[in-house]
Amino acid sequence: MLNKVLASIRRVDVIVEVLDSREPDLTRSKEIERYAVKNGRQVIIVLNKIDLIPREVADRWKDYLSKEFPTVYVSTKMRQGTRLLRDSIKEALKGEGNVAFVGYPKTGKSSIVNVLKGRKSASVSSQPMSTGFTKGIQLIKIDSKIYALDTPGIIPPHGNPFEKAIRGSNPDNLENPIPPALIILEKVFQVSPALLETTYKVNYLNGMQFLQDLAKHRGWINKEDKEPDLDLAAKTVIKDYHNGKITYYTLPPE
Template identity: 55%
Template sequence: MIRKVLALINKSDVVVEVVDSREPDLTRSRKIEDISRRKDKKLLIVINKGDLIPLDVLQKWKEYIERKDEIPTVYISATGHLGTKVLRDKIKELLGGKQEGIVVLVGYPKTGKSSIINALKGRHSATTSKFPMSYGYTKAVQLFRVDSRLYIWDTPGIIPPDGNELERIIRGINVDKLEDPVRAAKLLFDRIQQFDPNVIKNVYKLDYSDYYDFLNKLALKRGWIYKTTKEPNIDEAAKVLIRDYHDGKIIYYTYPPDVKTDDKSSSV
């Protein structure tokens, strides 16, 4: 699948990389960025799901990426159609004086590439889905005409998500293929707790002492019980935690590495 993405980069004028606003750094593909630069392609990073985090944190990420990596960056909320004009204008700016241009959207599963196409066109036209690799997920490359000057390739997510286990989870791994969802979800749980210790309690309306107590109580609350042992199905609870994160139900945010403590406290 990655070969198809590389072939489309060759055919395109601008590479638009879509990342998740909650974890911009962990949802970037340095490999794709490096390839795009080596091929002398214009590169734009789009921080999507901007409605999930504070505006000043989005601005800090934009400034950080542009300063550190010298990659033009915009932030939007594709589902809320916020920032769409800024994105469209930035793409056309990168195209320069060309009468027509082709853009390729790249990104990990669940960063919202198809939703961005829908937002740019102003009506639903690209395939979208709720979970990675489920029915309706973008499996084939599709070309969409946005307007008289702009064409966009929609590509499948970079499958399988790479990196360490936490990074693969955040980058949209298929939870049904996890060998040990309980262990995997603990990495995400710990990551979320690191930045906001109350968010999971607020989302699930549960009070718990630790991760495993959370899984047990969530399984019991949802009625997920093994028929034979009558024990809580904590595997299913772990999968739901990961799915809910990708569905935008669990909201926390990270800061760029160079943001000082005082700057962080002013954003909360």
């Protein structure tokens, strides 16, 4: 799967690496960035979902990441920053060319392409390629002379169980969704002590108790042992982190 990402990088002039602004470091792939740079491709970093973090935190991450690559922050949900992103892509491409959106699952690649393409586009396969396209690859028009690859470069999630969960592994494929869910819950609780209760109508004292009570509250009972289905509660927490129902933030290194 990584090979697919590398192939899409070779096909375009500009790479937009989409990060989740809550965990930019964990959703960043230095390997992908190095590959792009080595192959003479420009990289633009996008911090997405900034509606989920304080603005000062977004600014700090932007300053930090800008030391390496041009960085823009956006919220596709709130339609914030997308014009600046379009202008940055245009500038990097000097007005025309192709761009690939890459990133871990769930960072918002599809949402960004959807916002950028607006209403102007049907995808076009007939566009002549400046960079050696094979036939049959679909492009999406996102500006008068700018096209995006229609299949986002999905970086396969790897790392420890928490990193895998944050990097968008399907929770159903995690060996055990409970440990990463517990870390997410604790971070959410530290940043916004009331958020879990208002979101789920369940008290938070500690993570295990919370998963238990969430499962009971929703009537999720494990068929085998008739106990509250903690796995299902944990998967729900991970999914809700990705869809933005619950949130926290991290800070860049000093």
